[in-house]
Amino acid sequence: MVKSKAPTSQDVARLAGVSQSTVSYALTGARPISEETRRRIEAAIQELGYHPNSGARTLRSRRSGVIGLMVPTPRPLSSGPMPFVVAISQEARRFDLDVLVVTADEGAAGVRRVVGTGLCDALILMEIDRDDERLAAVAEAGLPCVSLGKPDAVPGASVVDLDFELLGRLVVERAFAEGCSRLLLFGRLEEKSRRNDSSRFLRGVHEAAPAGLEVVLAPGDPAQVAAFEDDLSPTSGRTALFGLSQELEMLFALAMTDRLTDPGHLFIGWSDVDLAALGTALAAIPRLTPRQADVSVLAVRELVRLLREPDAESRTTLLPPQWAEADGEG
Amino acid sequence: MVKSKAPTSQDVARLAGVSQSTVSYALTGARPISEETRRRIEAAIQELGYHPNSGARTLRSRRSGVIGLMVPTPRPLSSGPMPFVVAISQEARRFDLDVLVVTADEGAAGVRRVVGTGLCDALILMEIDRDDERLAAVAEAGLPCVSLGKPDAVPGASVVDLDFELLGRLVVERAFAEGCSRLLLFGRLEEKSRRNDSSRFLRGVHEAAPAGLEVVLAPGDPAQVAAFEDDLSPTSGRTALFGLSQELEMLFALAMTDRLTDPGHLFIGWSDVDLAALGTALAAIPRLTPRQADVSVLAVRELVRLLREPDAESRTTLLPPQWAEADGEG
DNA sequence: TTGTAGGCGTTATCAG
DNA sequence: CTGATAACGCCTACAA
Numbered sequence: 001m002v003k004s005k006a007p008t009s010q011d012v013a014r015l016a017g018v019s020q021s022t023v024s025y026a027l028t029g030a031r032p033i034s035e036e037t038r039r040r041i042e043a044a045i046q047e048l049g050y051h052p053n054s055g056a057r058t059l060r061s062r063r064s065g066v067i068g069l070m071v072p073t074p075r076p077l078s079s080g081p082m083p084f085v086v087a088i089s090q091e092a093r094r095f096d097l098d099v100l101v102v103t104a105d106e107g108a109a110g111v112r113r114v115v116g117t118g119l120c121d122a123l124i125l126m127e128i129d130r131d132d133e134r135l136a137a138v139a140e141a142g143l144p145c146v147s148l149g150k151p152d153a154v155p156g157a158s159v160v161d162l163d164f165e166l167l168g169r170l171v172v173e174r175a176f177a178e179g180c181s182r183l184l185l186f187g188r189l190e191e192k193s194r195r196n197d198s199s200r201f202l203r204g205v206h207e208a209a210p211a212g213l214e215v216v217l218a219p220g221d222p223a224q225v226a227a228f229e230d231d232l233s234p235t236s237g238r239t240a241l242f243g244l245s246q247e248l249e250m251l252f253a254l255a256m257t258d259r260l261t262d263p264g265h266l267f268i269g270w271s272d273v274d275l276a277a278l279g280t281a282l283a284a285i286p287r288l289t290p291r292q293a294d295v296s297v298l299a300v301r302e303l304v305r306l307l308r309e310p311d312a313e314s315r316t317t318l319l320p321p322q323w324a325e326a327d328g329e330g
Numbered sequence: 331m332v333k334s335k336a337p338t339s340q341d342v343a344r345l346a347g348v349s350q351s352t353v354s355y356a357l358t359g360a361r362p363i364s365e366e367t368r369r370r371i372e373a374a375i376q377e378l379g380y381h382p383n384s385g386a387r388t389l390r391s392r393r394s395g396v397i398g399l400m401v402p403t404p405r406p407l408s409s410g411p412m413p414f415v416v417a418i419s420q421e422a423r424r425f426d427l428d429v430l431v432v433t434a435d436e437g438a439a440g441v442r443r444v445v446g447t448g449l450c451d452a453l454i455l456m457e458i459d460r461d462d463e464r465l466a467a468v469a470e471a472g473l474p475c476v477s478l479g480k481p482d483a484v485p486g487a488s489v490v491d492l493d494f495e496l497l498g499r500l501v502v503e504r505a506f507a508e509g510c511s512r513l514l515l516f517g518r519l520e521e522k523s524r525r526n527d528s529s530r531f532l533r534g535v536h537e538a539a540p541a542g543l544e545v546v547l548a549p550g551d552p553a554q555v556a557a558f559e560d561d562l563s564p565t566s567g568r569t570a571l572f573g574l575s576q577e578l579e580m581l582f583a584l585a586m587t588d589r590l591t592d593p594g595h596l597f598i599g600w601s602d603v604d605l606a607a608l609g610t611a612l613a614a615i616p617r618l619t620p621r622q623a624d625v626s627v628l629a630v631r632e633l634v635r636l637l638r639e640p641d642a643e644s645r646t647t648l649l650p651p652q653w654a655e656a657d658g659e660g
Numbered sequence: 661t662t663g664t665a666g667g668c669g670t671t672a673t674c675a676g
Numbered sequence: 677c678t679g680a681t682a683a684c685g686c687c688t689a690c691a692a
Contacts, residue, residue, distance in 0.1 A: 020663090074413060676680100
């Protein structure tokens with residue numbers, strides 16, 4: 001089979017018996033076209049299998065219709081990013097945008113590259129650090145940008161992130177309501193992390209914690225958590241368990257498998273996926289959802305707003321985590 | 331701060347005191363440039379912060395320098411794709427290529443879209459089905475393409491995939507060598523799946539299985555596997571356990587946590603990540619690696635080969651799984 | 661409601 | 677070794 005050249009709007013115009021510009025106007029909708037003409041054009045497009053050339057369109061209009069997505073270079077076991085990538089990509093398509101992946105290790109230079117070459121009209125930055133060099137590059141370029149994750153300083157970019165303080169409050173309230181006298185937190189909870197998720201979470205926890213609830217932070221290693229709890233002084237009520245780490249949640253569960261069903265414990269899940277539906281000992285535990293798909297959708301919508309309104313103010317949107325419903329999203 | 335227009339090669343030329351075409355030649359290396367001129371051009375580029383305009387370049391050269399990556403729309407818990415996305419992206423950059431994400435739900439129409447618009451020069455298809463409509467679209471377009479996963483029929487596209495038959499053989503050999511008289515397989519092992527990974531794996535298993543090794547397939551649900559084993563007739567030797575499902579491996583482990591340390595069992599891991607390094611009951615079990623990063627790198631290299639050599643033959647590369655070393659890649 | 665024409669920033673073919 | 681110049685395919689004033 002011969003690889004024939006792709007048809008151009010010129011070809012479409014010829015076949016439809018109109019001028020090339022009319023084809024262009026029909027496609028962009030930048031001016032009214034008579035019903036009859038439009039039909040002939042559509043027909044010609046179908047017949048030729050015409051697709052507007054993206055390079056030419058980008059060159060002329062100075063908009064590529066592509067948004068860059070800077071993904072974290074993964075740590076072991078980080079399943080985290082993929083749901084974002086897919087949801088962002090799908091939502092972007094609804095606005096006729098495509099998504100180009102750039103890895104975080106390209107850093108600020110990567111930002112300058114994709115904006116400098118005109119490859120991308122806008123950027124979504126994932127897993128932003130407290131003080132992220134990429135934000136400076138974005139601001140300098142005046143590029144529409146949404147960051148997933150909240151930097152410490154007020155950024156030039158819009159922010160879409162989970163409300164981690166609220167997450168802390170929700171965990172505390174549930175634990176207390178279920179008669180727990182101790183809340184054992186595990187997972188990556190270093191205050192001095194490059195990101196501020198955990199410190200925001202812990203702030204929420206401590207602000208909401210009533211006098212009757214003792215809050216304890218376990219050391220990070222899954223293998224050690226169970227032993228750590230056994231060394232604690234005995235408590236009168238139940239113990240609630242929560243871990244701020246989706247990637248490792250199952251490992252922790254694995255390390256504490258006997259505690260999952262012990263009535264003296266309240267295990268609170270942290271995942272968008274209902275592990276119970278997959279059949280495990282984790283069945284029927286209460287679960288808070290990080291709403292990765294919702295965050296993704298909001299991020300794209302915010303980016304579209306920034307793209308459409310020339311000088312829109314940047315915004316910060318903190319999404320509340322939700323308790324999983326019985327008919328959860330699975 | 332004013333958002334000044336991006337500098338063009340014209341600006342660079344002026345500043346360097348050469349013609350615009352010379353700048354282009356210096357950049358593409360399409361013809362020799364004197365050392366002196368080249369230096370002045372480089373300097374001008376630095377000073378202006380010049381990046382060649384991607385739209386113009388694509389329009390003129392008919393090559394976008396972008397490869398499309400069609401990612402699976404995820405099932406619950408599928409952490410699988412992300413390591414591929416990152417590794418492919420990183421390897422692509424080494425060849426000055428960028429990666430555009432397209433979701434599998436766009437199907438063959440998505441293929442036609444990205445190739446028709448000239449957005450992508452080539453494609454990598456992930457999780458290809460036994461008989462995948464996207465391959466027809468690719469063949470029709472004569473597009474350089476690598477599929478991760480092996481279709482049943484001989485494809486037009488190159489194939490890079492794991493050698494699942496060999497995987498089956500390796501599991502069997504290890505089980506037998508360690509004195510097992512039974513091999514219990516679990517995870518998604520439906521013969522009639524849309525993909526053929528499991529049937530290739532099972533073929534390898536059955537071809538290699540010696541008379542002294544009984545092969546048993548457990549039903550899919552993690553919660554049921556342990557109970558299933560207990561219902562089996564007792565066996566004289568040890569039982570080897572292997573599950574062809576990275577996403578669910580930990581769930582199965584969770585469901586069979588007591589068997590992990592039982593000397594009557596040989597649990598064989600299936601993951602690129604050393605769970606032992608994270609501190610769990612899974613410590614110190616033998617482990618086979620799906621080599622996601624290696625597969626990704628090979629896929630990109632093969633695509634580059636197809637892009638460089640005008641009419642290169644497509645190839646099939648089946649990568650052998652490997653036993654994790656003590657100093658594993660983690 | 662439609663047509664004409666100029667130019668977006670490159671690459672690559674001519675000359676020199 | 678280097679300069680001028682003609683496309684590449686589309687968008688969008690300007691004209692009719």
